[in-house]
Amino acid sequence: MRSRTAAGACVVLLASLGAWQSPSPGPGVDPLERFHGQRLRWGDCPEKPVPAEMRCATVLVPLDHAAPGKGTVAVALARIPATDRKKRIGSLLLNFGGPGASGLAGLAADPKLLAELGEQYDLVSFDPRGVGHSQPVSCGGSQEAEDGAGDAAQQLAALRSVVKRCELASGPVLPYIGTVNVSRDLDVIREVLGDRKLNFLGFSYGTRVGAVYAALFPRRTGRMVLDGVDTLSEPLVEQALASARGQQRALDRFLTWCAHQPGCVYGTNTRTAKEKVDDLVARLDERPLVGQDGSHFTGQDAVASIAAALYSPLMWPALAEGLKGAEEQADPVGLLQLGGPTDPPGTGGDDDGDGGDGGSGGDGGWPRPGAAPVPADNAEAALAAVTCADDPDRSADRSSPAAIEAEMATLRGEFLKASRVFGPRQLMTVLSCYGRPAGTDFIRRIDHPGAPRMLLVGTRGDPATPYEWTEETAARLGSAVVVDNRGDGHTGYPSSACVRDHVDRFLIDGRLPSGTRACPAGE
Numbered sequence: 118m119r120s121r122t123a124a125g126a127c128v129v130l131l132a133s134l135g136a137w138q139s140p141s142p143g144p145g146v147d148p149l150e151r152f153h154g155q156r157l158r159w160g161d162c163p164e165k166p167v168p169a170e171m172r173c174a175t176v177l178v179p180l181d182h183a184a185p186g187k188g189t190v191a192v193a194l195a196r197i198p199a200t201d202r203k204k205r206i207g208s209l210l211l212n213f214g215g216p217g218a219s220g221l222a223g224l225a226a227d228p229k230l231l232a233e234l235g236e237q238y239d240l241v242s243f244d245p246r247g248v249g250h251s252q253p254v255s256c257g258g259s260q261e262a263e264d265g266a267g268d269a270a271q272q273l274a275a276l277r278s279v280v281k282r283c284e285l286a287s288g289p290v291l292p293y294i295g296t297v298n299v300s301r302d303l304d305v306i307r308e309v310l311g312d313r314k315l316n317f318l319g320f321s322y323g324t325r326v327g328a329v330y331a332a333l334f335p336r337r338t339g340r341m342v343l344d345g346v347d348t349l350s351e352p353l354v355e356q357a358l359a360s361a362r363g364q365q366r367a368l369d370r371f372l373t374w375c376a377h378q379p380g381c382v383y384g385t386n387t388r389t390a391k392e393k394v395d396d397l398v399a400r401l402d403e404r405p406l407v408g409q410d411g412s413h414f415t416g417q418d419a420v421a422s423i424a425a426a427l428y429s430p431l432m433w434p435a436l437a438e439g440l441k442g443a444e445e446q447a448d449p450v451g452l453l454q455l456g457g458p459t460d461p462p463g464t465g466g467d468d469d470g471d472g473g474d475g476g477s478g479g480d481g482g483w484p485r486p487g488a489a490p491v492p493a494d495n496a497e498a499a500l501a502a503v504t505c506a507d508d509p510d511r512s513a514d515r516s517s518p519a520a521i522e523a524e525m526a527t528l529r530g531e532f533l534k535a536s537r538v539f540g541p542r543q544l545m546t547v548l549s550c551y552g553r554p555a556g557t558d559f560i561r562r563i564d565h566p567g568a569p570r571m572l573l574v575g576t577r578g579d580p581a582t583p584y585e586w587t588e589e590t591a592a593r594l595g596s597a598v599v600v601d602n603r604g605d606g607h608t609g610y611p612s613s614a615c616v617r618d619h620v621d622r623f624l625i626d627g628r629l630p631s632g633t634r635a636c637p638a639g640e
Contacts (some may be wrong), residue, residue, distance in 0.1 A: 125631065144594040148185050152177060153308040157188060162195060163250050166227040171197050172475075178246070178310050180293055190290055191248035197228055197240040208310045209238035209624065210303065212245075212323030214345070216296075216503035217496040219249035222300050233621050237384040241310065245326075245601035246302060246498045247287070247294040254287035254294065255492035256501075269518035279553040281516045283498060294499070295506025299561050304337065309573075314339030316624065321345040321582055330579075340627060342620050343597075344574040345608035346587040350561050351615035352510050353550065354528065358535050359583050364543075365536035366425040370605055374430075375437050382441040384538060392554055394423075395537045396442065406449045414449035420542050420574060422452040427580040429606040505550035509558040521548070530571075539576040565595035572623050574596045574616055576603030590597040598629055602637040 147153065155176055162173035168531070173195045180188035199205040211231075213223030220242035231240055236462035244251040256279060284291060303326065316339040319327040322589045324343035342577045356536055372390045375381040383390035402416030426436035432455065440452030516524070528547065532540035550556075571594070575587025584601075591597035600619050602609035615636035622628045 119196075125234070125397070148418075149179065149305065149308075151180075152179065152185070152305050153311050157194070157309060159196065160171060162221060162225070163193065164221070164225075165486055167195075168228050169198060169220075171220065171225060171228070176306055178305045180289065182298060182301045188289060190252050190293075190302075192246060192306070193221055194306065195224045195242050197235060199226065199234045199235060199237055199239050200207065203238070204237045206315060206625070207235045207239070208241045208307075208396045209234060209241060210306065210317045211242045211316060212319045212326050213242065214321030214323055215245070215248065215500070215501035216322050217248055218322075219244050220425060221249060233617075234624060237625055238316070239310075243306060244495040245299045245301075245499075245501060245503075247290050248495065250400065251286075252290045253491050253495040254291055254498045254502055255281040255494055256498045257286040258492070258494055258499075261607040269522040273518055273521065273548075273551060276548065283480045283502070284321055286492070287502075291502060292554075293421055294505060295302060295556060296325050297333070297507075297557055299503075300326055300333055303330055304334055309455040313337075313340075315341070317341045317623065318620070319343050320609075320610070322347055322503075324582075325349065325560070327571075328563065328594060331571065331594065332559075332563045332566040333493045333565050335568040338568045338571075340624050341568075341571040342574070342624060343571065343590070344610050344616070344620070345579060346573050346575055346590045347582055347591050348366050348586045349563055349590055353504075353508055354547055357546050358531060360581070361532055361535040361539045361543040363583035364424055364580045365540040366537060367578050368383045368423065368536075368585075370425060371436065373431055374433060380441070381437060382444050394440070397440070399444075400488070401429065406447055408449065410411055413452065418449070419443065419452055422455040424451075424539065424580065425544055429486075430605045430612065432590045453460070483623045488633045501545060501549055501553075505553040506556040507560055508556045509561065511550065511553075511555040558566045563591075563593055566592065568596050570596045570629055572600065572620065572629060573599045574609045574620070576604055576606065576609045579607050581607045598631065600636060601633055604636070604640075609636065614640065636638065 123430065126500065157174040157176060159172035159174045162171060175193055177189045178192055180183040180190050182265070183375060191545050196208075211220065211224065213220060224240060228235065228240065234240065247254040303315065303317075303459040314337050315330060317327050319342070320326075321344075324345060324349040327341050327343050328347075328349060331341060344512055347626040348359070351359065369387070369391065372383065372387050372394070375383060376385045376387050376390060381390075383393050390617075398416035398419055400416070401414065401419055405413035405415045405418075407413055422439065423436065426432040426439070432461045435451065435455060438454055442448040521581055525547070526545070529541075529544060532544040534540070573584075573587050573591050573594075575584040587599060591599050600609065602613055602616050604613055606612050609618055613636050619630075619634060619636070
């Protein structure tokens, strides 16, 4: 766990490596010239295993893009070079989602999925500032309030204490976290990689990164694909309600599938199946299952496992077996093995071998001097920090505890109407930014920024990013072609050959159809 002292020492060390605290440039001079002039030194990656051809480096970006002399952040990069160097187009920057997920781990996990793109593109990903190996934020081990019991006033005070822990453990990067700064970092990365324009493929939260980049730098935006499109406009309450509805739709689609499988524990009636899942969650919240080690498996634990399995239809058979074990044998093992939606992505591939570019300058190479281990709570801490940095609403902070308690009681009915299974869990996210500074309103103000035409992919059965967000974001950007994927699961590229064909043709050949294109389920 990083302390304020350790984080501050890291910034001082990085500043000393390249004399980054230089005077402000004069008129007409690029204020980021000293950042744009870096040369990357590719070497071993900080974690293994990774694919043999994957190499990592670090690039320095301004701590505060509005005041580049204030300090720096070291952002971790990973690259798999194009396999056909004669046909190489340039770099394809990838963000696999989050916020809080490591891009290095995402690239290492399944590079074969991107093999066709990897013939002509260098595949490049990164850990956004505050995440993974890019000066990770932390809340001292957990975001759980040390004393969440008591009345509303005591519970809100406990939430403020969590915010204070996050500030103490994260150091100077925390006030400068958020999607706008990540997108500005992305432009520094583009320049350092030597690409005239940014070619980008973003999944889930990565679609917000891409959309914000296109709004900030429309003339530097190249071929951009956003898959599993995030919202740009909805406040936290509306996001949570939309998420609950989307998860419920995905669960209903799973139960319809299950009803057509032999041995489905809920039989062939999808209406009663939905009621039985509701009953299972309520029953386990009241009387948790107890494991051999004495651990308790609650209804909310079951909800987390169900939500995880809905991310991919490939996990549906395991979900069906897990629910059968819980219902018939009071055995939670099958559901426990499904994990939860916030589990960090794994890595895959072989150990890295020789190769990679040389070069000098920068501070690349691993282990980086002064780098601290990634805190165990980093993904959770970064998720909250970025979410709140992107949200300008803090009306709850100005309300009395009694008023907040009354509002939450009213919202509970709305969330239960959206989903009796997922609603209560989503309701708990509404106050996730209580006690934190108000975030930027830039993202909500994005409106036809003048970026070139891009491709957006929405999936009808997506449990995490509802299809309506694709349509809303396309309207806000004003230059998007939509692929309507009629399938299931979170994002379309991994599971739909039809979606992959549209995406690959655009990124490789620049071919983009007009209007909305549909991809049938299962194709």
